[in-house]
Amino acid sequence: MLPGILQQTHQWVAERLPPGGIAVDATLGNGHDIRFLADHVGDAGRVFGFDIQEEAVRRSRLRLEKESLDGRVTLFHDSHEKIKFHLYNRSILHIDAVMFNLGYLPHGDKTITTQTDTTLDAMRQAVDMLNPGGILTAVLYTGHPGGREEAEQVLAWMKQLDTDYQTVQYQVLNREHAPILTAVCKG
Numbered sequence: 548m549l550p551g552i553l554q555q556t557h558q559w560v561a562e563r564l565p566p567g568g569i570a571v572d573a574t575l576g577n578g579h580d581i582r583f584l585a586d587h588v589g590d591a592g593r594v595f596g597f598d599i600q601e602e603a604v605r606r607s608r609l610r611l612e613k614e615s616l617d618g619r620v621t622l623f624h625d626s627h628e629k630i631k632f633h634l635y636n637r638s639i640l641h642i643d644a645v646m647f648n649l650g651y652l653p654h655g656d657k658t659i660t661t662q663t664d665t666t667l668d669a670m671r672q673a674v675d676m677l678n679p680g681g682i683l684t685a686v687l688y689t690g691h692p693g694g695r696e697e698a699e700q701v702l703a704w705m706k707q708l709d710t711d712y713q714t715v716q717y718q719v720l721n722r723e724h725a726p727i728l729t730a731v732c733k734g
């Protein structure tokens with residue numbers, strides 16, 4: 548039995564994010580990924596989360612508070628291309644893991660989606676901040692307006708990264724618009 552999409556990216560991250568590590572959720576949404584990251588890094592870890600929608604920040608905060616994980620997390624109601632700005636301001640220059648789950652907020656406004664230019668800007672910054680052994684994961688969707696173009700551009704960018712990085716792609720083949728899972732591993 549294949550793991551679900553979320554579980555698969557969580558498995559990849561779990562292999563490379565150490566306890567006490569530093570992680571980023573670049574697209575908070577409903578807070579599933581940041582809950583996983585906060586739980587995984589433990590008491591000594593730090594996690595940062597971004598979303599442009601107040602509602603996503605609110606839902607994520609509630610999820611974290613419910614499990615008393617909010618103490619190790621900082622949430623930004625801001626766009627992910629401000630990642631360096633916000634983390635450098637807190638003297639965080641390197642990270643161990645960063646997760647992107649693109650598209651729109653499920654059970655929210657489907658017209659508010661990630662955009663190719665800002666997504667790529669944020670991913671470039673995030674990869675630049677990765678520690679050796681670190682990982683970026685991205686779930687790409689092709690079923691909404693602009694989604695296919697964004698997915699193609701992200702894949703094209705990943706393909707041209709130099710061989711200090713290993714990039715992988717994983718997708719269920721016999722389902723239309725199945726999400727595309729990708730990862731960039733440093734070293």
Ligand SMILES: C[S@@+](CC[C@H](N)C(=O)[O-])C[C@H]1O[C@@H](n2cnc3c(N)ncnc32)[C@H](O)[C@@H]1O
Pocket residue numbers: 572573574575576577578579580581597598599600603625626627628647648649650651652653659660661662665
């Ligand atoms: C598919 S959801 C993320 C799912 C989420 N990681 C989870 O675990 O539930 C995509 C999210 O990206 C957010 N988003 C769109 N553009 C963004 C941007 N420029 N910066 C940060 N978040 C953005 C949307 O508001 C939406 O909440």
